[in-house]
Amino acid sequence: MNIVxxxxxxxxxxxxKFDRExxxxxxxxxxxxxxxLDEHAVEEALRLKEQHGGAVTALTMGPEKAVDVLxxxxxxxxxxxxxxxxxxxxxxxxxxTSYLLARAIGKIGAxxxxxxxxxxxxxxxxxxxxxxxxxxxxxxxCFVQKIEGIADGKIxxxxxxxxxxxxxxxxxxxxxxxxxxxxxxxxxxxxxxxRAKKHQPKALTVADLPEVKPERIGAAGSATRVTRTFxxxxxxxxxxxxxxxDEIAEQLYQHLRK
Amino acid sequence: xxxxxxxxxxxxxxxxxxxxxxxQRRGALSSAAMEMAGAGRRLADALGExxxxxxxxxxxxxxxxxxxxxxxxxxxxxxxxxxxDFLDEPYSAALCRVVRDVKPSILLGAATNxxxxxxxxxxxxxGAGLTAGCTGLAIDDATRSLVATRPAFGGTIFADVVMENRxxxxxxxxxxxxxxxxRRDAPSGEIVRHDLPPCAxxxxxxxxxxxxxxxxxxDLTAADVIVSGGRGIGxxxxxxxxxxLADALGxxxGASRAAVDAGWIAYSHQVGQTGKQVRPKxxxxxxxxxxxxHLVGMRASDTIIAIxxxxxxxxxxxxxxxxxxDVHKIVPALAKRFREGG
Numbered sequence: 057m058n059i060v061x062x063x064x065x066x067x068x069x070x071x072x073k074f075d076r077e078x079x080x081x082x083x084x085x086x087x088x089x090x091x092x093l094d095e096h097a098v099e100e101a102l103r104l105k106e107q108h109g110g111a112v113t114a115l116t117m118g119p120e121k122a123v124d125v126l127x128x129x130x131x132x133x134x135x136x137x138x139x140x141x142x143x144x145x146x147x148x149x150x151x152x153t154s155y156l157l158a159r160a161i162g163k164i165g166a167x168x169x170x171x172x173x174x175x176x177x178x179x180x181x182x183x184x185x186x187x188x189x190x191x192x193x194x195x196x197x198c199f200v201q202k203i204e205g206i207a208d209g210k211i212x213x214x215x216x217x218x219x220x221x222x223x224x225x226x227x228x229x230x231x232x233x234x235x236x237x238x239x240x241x242x243x244x245x246x247x248x249x250x251r252a253k254k255h256q257p258k259a260l261t262v263a264d265l266p267e268v269k270p271e272r273i274g275a276a277g278s279a280t281r282v283t284r285t286f287x288x289x290x291x292x293x294x295x296x297x298x299x300x301x302d303e304i305a306e307q308l309y310q311h312l313r314k
Numbered sequence: 315x316x317x318x319x320x321x322x323x324x325x326x327x328x329x330x331x332x333x334x335x336x337x338q339r340r341g342a343l344s345s346a347a348m349e350m351a352g353a354g355r356r357l358a359d360a361l362g363e364x365x366x367x368x369x370x371x372x373x374x375x376x377x378x379x380x381x382x383x384x385x386x387x388x389x390x391x392x393x394x395x396x397x398x399d400f401l402d403e404p405y406s407a408a409l410c411r412v413v414r415d416v417k418p419s420i421l422l423g424a425a426t427n428x429x430x431x432x433x434x435x436x437x438x439x440x441g442a443g444l445t446a447g448c449t450g451l452a453i454d455d456a457t458r459s460l461v462a463t464r465p466a467f468g469g470t471i472f473a474d475v476v477m478e479n480r481x482x483x484x485x486x487x488x489x490x491x492x493x494x495x496x497r498r499d500a501p502s503g504e505i506v507r508h509d510l511p512p513c514a515x516x517x518x519x520x521x522x523x524x525x526x527x528x529x530x531x532x533d534l535t536a537a538d539v540i541v542s543g544g545r546g547i548g549x550x551x552x553x554x555x556x557x558x559l560a561d562a563l564g565x566x567x568g569a570s571r572a573a574v575d576a577g578w579i580a581y582s583h584q585v586g587q588t589g590k591q592v593r594p595k596x597x598x599x600x601x602x603x604x605x606x607x608h609l610v611g612m613r614a615s616d617t618i619i620a621i622x623x624x625x626x627x628x629x630x631x632x633x634x635x636x637x638x639x640d641v642h643k644i645v646p647a648l649a650k651r652f653r654e655g656g
Contacts, residue, residue, distance in 0.1 A: 067467075092588055150446075154438060162317060177587055178467055181446035183434035186402065190438040192315045195519045196402045198431035201581070212522070216582070217339075217427050218533040223522035224401070229315055230519075236588040237581030267317060279443025283461070284474040291613070294633040296625070301643035305651040308619065308635055312596075 057110030057206070059101040059169045060161055062188065063094035063129060065122040066178040090125040093173025095132075097234050099241040100203065101171050102133045108206060111135040113164055114257075117145060117157060123257055130252040131244035137257035138164060144262050147275030150179075154187025155272050159265045161192065169211070170231040174199050182233070189231035197224050201237045321441035324417055329481040332358040333366040333418035335409060336381055336389075337428055339400070340524065343377050345536055346424030351384040351495035353451055353487060354422055357460070358387075360453040361419070366390060368412040370405055372398035382501035389503055390416060394510040399521040400428050406435040407514030413440060413482060415508060420460050421482040422451075426535070429486050437484050443477030444484040449491050449614075459483065468587055468610025489535045490593045527582055532566025534585065539565025539596045542585055542612075543573055546601025546622060546641055550578035555642070556600055559649040563596065568612075570602045586611035598648075601641040604629025621645065 068089035101112045113136040114129035116122050126137035140160050148156065161167055170192075172185035182198070189196030201221060202214040209228050214221045216235050244252070262268050271277060297307045334350035336343065351367065358365040364387040369378055372395050381389045392408040409432065413421060421436070423429035425447045437444040450463030454476070460483040462475045477483040534540055541560040543553055553567065560567045568585040569578070585592055587607040597615035602608060604620070604627055612618070613632045620633035621641050630636040637644055 149443070150434065151437060151441070151443060154434075158317060162315065167315070179446075180466065180468075181434075181444075182430045183437070183444055183446055186431055186434040187438045189402070190406070190435045191318050193318050194315055196431070196435065197519065198402070199427050214525075215427070217524070218535055220525045220527040220582075222399070222524050224519055225522055226519040235581075236584070269320070272320070279437075279441070279480040280445055280475050280477050282473045283476050286472050286474075288465070288469060288472055291618075291632050291634075294618075294620075294630060294636050296630070296636040296638060298638050301639060301647035302651075304637050304639060304644055305647035308637065308648065309651045311635060312617075 057104060057108040057169065058113070058167050059104060059110065059171060060113045060115050060164055060167050061094070061097045061101045061129065061134070062157055062170065062172045062184070063098065063114055063116050063125050064091045064173075064176050065089070065116065065118050065125040066091045066176055088121060088124065090128050091173050091176045091178075093175060093234065093236060095241045096236055096238055097171040097173050098129045098132050098134060099239045100234055102242070103239065104169070104203070104206070110168070113138060115157065115160055115164070116140070117153065117160070126257040127252040127255065128244070130255045131248040132242060133248060137255065138260060139257045140260045140265070142261045144270070145274050147278060148273060149278035149280045150181050150183035150187055151279050152273050152277035154184050154191055155277060156265070156268065157184065157188050158191030159268055160260060161188070163260065163265050168228045170229070172231065172233045174233045174235045185231060185233035192231070195226045195230045196232070197226055197230065198233045200232045200234050203238070318438070321439055323441040324414070324481040326479070326481045329417045329419040331364040331366055331416070331418045332361070332420040332422065333368055333413065333416055333482065335421070335423035335429065335432070336367040336369045337424060337426060338369065338371050338374060338377050339428070341373070341377075343380060344424070344426065345494065346426055346429070346489060347381070348384060348494035349489070349492045350422050350424055350487065351386055353492035355385050355495055357420055357451060357453060361458060363419070364388060366416050366418055368392075368409055370397045370408050378505050379501065382503045382505070383497045383499070384495040385498065386503045389505045390508055391505060392508050392510055396510065396515060396517050399524070401517045401519050401521055402431055402435055403519065404510070404514040404517045405432050406439060407511050409436050410439045411511045412508055418482045421484045423486050425486040425488050433484055433486050440482070442480045442482055442484050444486070445475040445477065446486045448485045448487045451485060451487065460485065468606070469613060488591070488593070527580065534566050534568055534583070534590050534592050537566040537592065537594050539563045540568045540585070540592055540594045541565055541598040541600065542568030542570060542602060543579070543600050544570035544602030544608075545572040545576070546603065547573070548601070548642070552642070553579055555645045555649070559598065559645050562649040562652040563598070565594070565596070568592065570608050599629050600645055602629055603627045604632065
């Protein structure tokens with residue numbers, strides 16, 4: 057059971073800054089962290105490996121500093137880590153990112169399962185997972201809340217829906233994106249942290265990847281362009297109601313009736 | 315695994331009109347379909363072009379007839395047993411077939427779990443741009459292209475995004491942002507049937523069953539009213555009073571991450587960054603301090619009522635009405651008062 061987990065480094069702050077010219081996120085000097093749902097994806101991969109054997113490879117695309125999230129995954133227990141880092145990838149939207157990640161996965165080799173976080177906290181597009189699946193032409197199930205089991209080359213999962221969940225069976229290889237309810241990620245052990253410290257993630261550039269067309273990566277390969285960023289309107293000042301519970305209830309009732 | 319070949323992209327000069335994905339599930343149209351019909355009509359009118367809808371499913375003839383009451387010019391139906399329930403592969407293949415036949419300039423779908431699974435796949439198949447989770451859509455007068463507005467970083471910042479060089483320009487739209495199309499008594503619009511493309515005929519994934527977790531549970535992303543409980547309510551038994559207030563107001567039950575992580579209520583109720591993003595007319599936050607991770611999931615609500623013992627709690631900064639006091643007294647008092655009415 058060889059599993060690839062796609063993970064992303066995101067700013068660990070709500071005070072984000074954008075470059076006025078390009079509309080791109082300013083990453084320099086910002087604290088960073090692993091995207092929370094990606095941690096759940098790593099955890100699920102480790103649990104599947106514990107049951108079924110095989111290897112877990114963490115994959116990220118990002119600037120040099122993104123190596124930190126790979127080390128985080130290794131500290132949790134990932135066997136291998138692959139970092140695609142190349143200036144040519146700057147400005148990639150979800151279309152260009154999924155194109156490239158699919159090729160990086162092709163480079164990793166025989167893969168049975170690909171796991172991604174259901175969405176990132178920063179962009180929250182939820183597009184890269186299903187985009188990678190389509191680039192690899194493998195089945196995809198998004199927003200998985202539980203993996204029921206794997207047998208005979210098929211995986212059975214629960215897909216979270218608005219009013220409950222669907223049970224879906226899917227042949228491997230497949231790509232799943234996961235929601236938070238799927239597990240509680242482990243805390244890295246001291247041994248894991250020591251291993252991560254020494255671990256050298258495999259660094260790849262675009263030149264190392266098969267079948268990459270320059271016009272399909274980075275800003276050139278992106279179909280979306282940010283033309284403006286702005287702050288949301290502030291909510292109007294609220295009204296504080298105080299007093300005994302019955303009085304507060306009466307006041308609120310009268311306000312809402314209007 | 316075999317890498318997909320470069321997609322055959324649509325020629326922008328040949329693309330006209332707006333197409334919506336009319337979501338249906340288990341034989342019923344989603345209210346999201348009407349929201350898309352409303353948004354799509356406004357964009358189509360701004361362009362002076364037609365509004366199309368794509369309806370995928372099995373035995374959906376009645377739903378197609380029903381869509382004729384929502385001001386759509388052409389309803390494109392792909393009806394096949396393989397489309398009976400949502401699966402990514404046959405649905406995206408079928409939707410691509412409709413898009414390649416119709417050649418719309420804009421393709422819209424709601425940012426539901428289905429829409430957020432389906433449209434990214436379709437975008438890759440078409441080599442088109444997708445702007446996800448939009449809260450605003452407009453046509454640029456000069457270029458006649460779509461300007462899609464979306465929040466990022468949990469709504470701390472908004473961005474205008476264009477996809478001017480590719481067609482269709484795809485957007486997924488958040489629930490409850492767009493005014494839905496009104497139902498008209500007289501049907502209009504033409505129903506066009508499309509064949510299922512051969513590549514969609516055999517889905518690799520298999521739909522087993524659909525499970526409602528709570529009978530009569532309210533879909534929080536579509537709810538008018540949500541009453542949520544947090545750590546401050548004290549324990550799992552306190553969700554009983556939260557449920558009672560939700561019932562009195564005709565709404566659903568939400569929860570903060572702290573309450574979910576403590577095991578007081580199921581994850582499906584969680585509102586916030588790693589849970590559901592909601593925008594009801596009325597959101598009642600009970601015993602929720604208002605960590606940023608919670609605020610990003612609910613601050614787009616029209617009216618926010620916060621109940622907390624601590625007058626300095628951050629939740630009061632986004633509250634329309636701040637109720638300071640004991641949540642165990644105020645919540646039952648509210649339920650009683652709203653049940654009495656008058």
